[in-house]
Amino acid sequence: MSYELSEDLAAFRDLTRKFALEVIAPNARKWDEVKWLPEEVVAEMGRIGLLGVTIPEEYGGAGQGLLGMTVVTEELARWCGGTALFLAAHLGLCATHIRLAANEKQKAQWLPRLASGEVIGSWCLSEPDCGTDAEAMTTRAERTKTGWKLNGRKFWITNGKRAGVFVVTARTEPKRGARTISAFIVERDRPGLIVGEPEDKMGMRASDTVPVNFENCEIPEENLCGNYNEGYVDALRVLDRGRCTIGSLSVGLGRGCLEEAVKYAAERKSFGVPLHAHQAIAFKLADMETLVESARLLVRQAASTHDAGRPDKRLSSIAKLYASEMASRVGWESIQIHGGAGYVKDVCVERLVRDNKLCEIGEGSSEVQRMLIARAEFQRRRA
Numbered sequence: 001m002s003y004e005l006s007e008d009l010a011a012f013r014d015l016t017r018k019f020a021l022e023v024i025a026p027n028a029r030k031w032d033e034v035k036w037l038p039e040e041v042v043a044e045m046g047r048i049g050l051l052g053v054t055i056p057e058e059y060g061g062a063g064q065g066l067l068g069m070t071v072v073t074e075e076l077a078r079w080c081g082g083t084a085l086f087l088a089a090h091l092g093l094c095a096t097h098i099r100l101a102a103n104e105k106q107k108a109q110w111l112p113r114l115a116s117g118e119v120i121g122s123w124c125l126s127e128p129d130c131g132t133d134a135e136a137m138t139t140r141a142e143r144t145k146t147g148w149k150l151n152g153r154k155f156w157i158t159n160g161k162r163a164g165v166f167v168v169t170a171r172t173e174p175k176r177g178a179r180t181i182s183a184f185i186v187e188r189d190r191p192g193l194i195v196g197e198p199e200d201k202m203g204m205r206a207s208d209t210v211p212v213n214f215e216n217c218e219i220p221e222e223n224l225c226g227n228y229n230e231g232y233v234d235a236l237r238v239l240d241r242g243r244c245t246i247g248s249l250s251v252g253l254g255r256g257c258l259e260e261a262v263k264y265a266a267e268r269k270s271f272g273v274p275l276h277a278h279q280a281i282a283f284k285l286a287d288m289e290t291l292v293e294s295a296r297l298l299v300r301q302a303a304s305t306h307d308a309g310r311p312d313k314r315l316s317s318i319a320k321l322y323a324s325e326m327a328s329r330v331g332w333e334s335i336q337i338h339g340g341a342g343y344v345k346d347v348c349v350e351r352l353v354r355d356n357k358l359c360e361i362g363e364g365s366s367e368v369q370r371m372l373i374a375r376a377e378f379q380r381r382r383a
């Protein structure tokens with residue numbers, strides 16, 4: 001694995017960093033309060049190419065790999081986890097599912113519009129009664145004369161309020177099992193697709209999270225996305241990649257907490273010297289920096305295995321687990337270094353810490369990652 005970003009990717013990182021500094025940093029607190037990422041910001045993200053980072057160039061995207069996605073996500077999350085989560089759901093989940101599983105006609109229909117931001121995407125796997133155990137989903141897709149009829153409830157759906165297209169997994173055979181579930185592309189204006197009220201969340205508030213219900217929602221045959229009964233298997237492939245994205249989201253949040261702490265420790269004086277002159281604080285900063293750097297390496301290593309065509313699920317899980325727990329730890333230390341100033345909203349650290357908690361829960365919780373890592377490790381040793 002090379003530790004240098006290509007010239008292309010470094011330029012993309014710099015472009016994203018500039019956008020994050022100029023547009024996100026001054027406004028993220030407001031977006032957290034109003035629970036919304038303004039449409040003009042989304043449009044600008046489309047204009048500068050962020051909404052299509054991993055979409056192939058032939059479909060109007062930037063043609064970067066998963067490594068590119070992690071680099072961009074880190075830069076956005078440095079200032080606002082919700083903005084990064086918006087991109088993770090739109091591109092990392094919805095567009096990636098279409099890119100990996102859809103047929104040529106569907107890709108040509110949706111990927112250019114997703115890359116430009118003309119349409120925003122959502123991805124519907126979780127349900128009110130099953131998140132971790134998503135394989136137990138009860139949303140049904142039944143055959144009709146002309147296609148499919150969807151009935152069921154999806155929950156915790158990021159971007160649902162603004163999405164124009166939803167990739168939805170539903171049971172196509174009335175029995176449990178990974179291969180009794182298919183995926184469908186559902187346009188927002190289909191009668192029977194009902195978007196509920198946004199959740200009032202602890203963090204990631206710039207991104208909306210809604211329930212999406214299906215009540216006799218009819219879609220044509222050609223909206224099946226991927227092979228019949230392989231929707232869940234494809235969803236797991238999407239999640240393997242998503243774990244690298246969520247890992248990089250935490251790297252960005254952890255980096256934000258670290259950078260704010262370094263700045264404050266240089267400005268704030270106690271006992272006549274800057275905070276960082278106290279060894280207890282300097283050592284905290286050293287530990288925080290070590291944690292952020294190592295998480296970034298794990299994330300980029302895992303992403304690179306996908307880009308090299310030999311995806312390593314174990315490394316994706318390790319990266320997500322380590323990075324998400326790292327950012328919480330670094331975040332609390334940053335608040336500690338800020339003293340009372342860290343306990344109020346004028347400093348962005350408390351928001352970044354709230355944002356990060358989701359990274360220990362979504363796209364496979366820390367408990368699930370530990371299960372997957374242990375399972376893979378035992379299999380590896382037996383082989």
Ligand SMILES: Cc1cc2nc3c(=O)[nH]c(=O)nc-3n(C[C@H](O)[C@H](O)[C@H](O)COP(=O)(O)OP(=O)(O)OC[C@H]3O[C@@H](n4cnc5c(N)ncnc54)[C@H](O)[C@@H]3O)c2cc1C
Binds near residue numbers: 125209361366
């Ligand atoms: C802000 C936000 C955005 C989201 N966006 C999306 C989205 O866009 N699309 C989507 O489909 N979903 C989305 N989700 C859903 C998310 O992926 C789920 O919340 C997550 O998978 C956990 O599922 P759950 O909430 O049902 O928790 P549960 O599955 O009920 O788990 C509760 C707790 O029990 C633990 N647990 C469960 N089973 C086991 C086990 N076998 N062993 C040990 N521990 C276990 C879990 O780790 C967790 O700590 C989002 C969630 C949030 C909060």
